[in-house]
Amino acid sequence: MAEPSSFHLAMFPWLAMGxxxxxxxxxxxxxxRGHRVTLLVPKKAILQLEHLNHHPNLITFSPVTVPHFNGLPEGTEIASEIPIHNIHFLAAAMDLTRDQIEHFLSANKPDFVLYDAAHWVPEIARKNGIKSVCYNVVCAAALAIALVPARQVPKDRPITAKELGVPPAGYPSTTVVLQGHEARSLTFITEPFGDGIRFYDRTIICMKECDALSIRTCRELEGDMCDYMEDQYKRPVLLTGPVLGLGSDNNTEQLEDRWAKWFAGFEAGSVVFCAFGSQWVLEKSQFQELVLGFELTGLPFFVALKPPLGCETIEEALPEGFEERVKGRGVVVGSWVQQTLILNHPAVGCFVNHCGFGSMWESLMSDKQIVLVPHLGDQILNTKLLVKKLEVAVEVGREESGWFSKESLSKAIKSVMDKESEVGVMVKKNHAKWMETLATPGFMSGYIDRFVQKLKELVN
Incomplete structure (x- = not known):
């Protein structure tokens, strides 16, 4: 078969902005690199992401109608619109789009279809002579420890925290065994994720039935995990590198004027910035403990979070007297902010985040100190990677219940922001080494070039 000079790729990711x-x-x-892409995504996502399309002549957004499923509010299309405990209803609604996706694939015959949660995609791809690639945007460690075939998840009962804390046979020796609340956070894999299917089973099918696995990571960080996945699934594992999207839009977009003026009032590297992504909604008591922890540091801070459960606004959730006490040095907002621009602002010296995979890479590629407050399974594994393996970050200490105190948050932040702190000096030094590696000319582009070459090999 002649080697194609360019491909047409269809993409159908899970219905979450992350x-x-x-x-x-x-x-x-x-x-x-000259390839054509069609993104099959809900209309609401298109409205939010159109500005990120740097090649509108080659990249097309094709709207997918998300049908209503009982349990979802009318009009729900993306995960950030609903509480995380209702996410299985959205998975069920996504499965109802199968006919739309099949119609597109059969009518357009792309060379490849990339997906991550729609376990039925490989079947309809095969019918139409299309190669399917399961492209995962979470870390390889999360896929390996919780989702490899070597771990037999029982069908007749939920898996226990103890079972999840012990790695399967053959798992890479670099594993950090999970304990207590960490292991409990992974039990979601045996919960429903769709109508009549569990998260575990959906994900296993996605990875067993594809023509190739792909992961948004790099060998320098997770080579052992990637080799393990390849061995377990007997599928080629294609790595794309972090793919951070540091394109032309980042060069022209400017920080909102009111925040630009606020940050301008502080010395370089003095502000603590906190963001937990679009999914995590705190309980009011947890939210209050968090903001009191920032107050306790005595440092300037900028916190962007969703209003906690039961509250319409951030203001009504703040502790009594808090706003007056931190006036002039602390801001807590409940609306969307320009996270990348804020993170890269010279006044910011520390990034407190949940260690979702996107935030993990943004942390690594910034020159800010990193403090981590993971919540769900893959976030905890990402945190282990940064704290234990790379030693570029610190994790906030927790109680057995899984929550933390204002004192533990304040202590973690001070440990990296204090210029005399041994821990702060160590993580800064290690972080600088990794930044140098990731910023090496050709590092990022080399991964994409190799990814494209592997795709060519799949169709030859």
Missing amino acids: HITPYVHLSNELAA
Whole structure:
């Protein structure tokens, strides 16, 4: 077969912005190399992401109608619109789009289809002579420890925290065994994720039935995990590197004026910035403990979080007297903010985040100190990677219940912001080494070039 000079790739990511956005970033990299991409995503996502399309001549957004499913509010299309405990209803609604996706694939016959949660995609791809690639935007460690075939998840009962804390046979020796609340946080894999299917089973099918696995990571960080996945699934594992989307839009977009003026009032590297992504909604008591922890540091801070459960606004959730006490040095907002621009502002010296995979890479590629407050399974594994293996970050200490105190948050932040702190000096030094590696000319582009070459090999 003659080697094609360019491909047409269809992409159907899970209906969450944290998944769709990396697919858009990958699309830009592929389009920059002359390949055509069609992104099959809900209309609401298109409205939020159109500005990230750097190659509108090659990248097309094709709207997918998300049908209503009982249990979802009318009009729900993306995960950030609903509480995380209702996410299985959205998975069920996504499965009802199968006919739309099949119609597109059969009518357009792309060379490849990339997906991550729609376990039925490989079947319809095969019918139409299309190669399927399961492209995962979470870390390889999360896929390996919780989702490999070597771990037999029982069908007749939930898996226990103890079982999840012990790695399967053959798992890489670099594993950090999970304990207590960490292991409990992974029990979601045996919960429903769709109508009549569990998260575990959906994900296993996604990875067993594809023509190739792909992961948004790099060998320098997770080579052992990637080799393990390849061995377990007997599928080629294609790595794209972090694919951060640091394109032309980042050069022209400017920070909102009111925040630009606020940050301008502080010395370089003095502000603590906190963001927990679009999914995590805190309980009011946890939210209050968090903001009191920032107050306790005595440092200037900028916190961007969703209003906690039961509250319409951030203001009504704040502790009594808090706003007056931190006036002039602390801001807590409940609306969307320009996270990348804020993180890269010279006044920011520390990034407190949940260690979702996107935030993990943003942390690594910034020159800010990193403090981590993971919540769900893959976030905890990402945190282990940064804290234990790379030693570039600190994790906030927790109680057995899984929550932390204002004192433990304040202590973690001070440990990296204090210029005399041994821990702060160590993580800064290690972080600088990794930044140097990741910023090496050709590092990022080399991963994409090799990814494209592997795709060519799949169709030859």
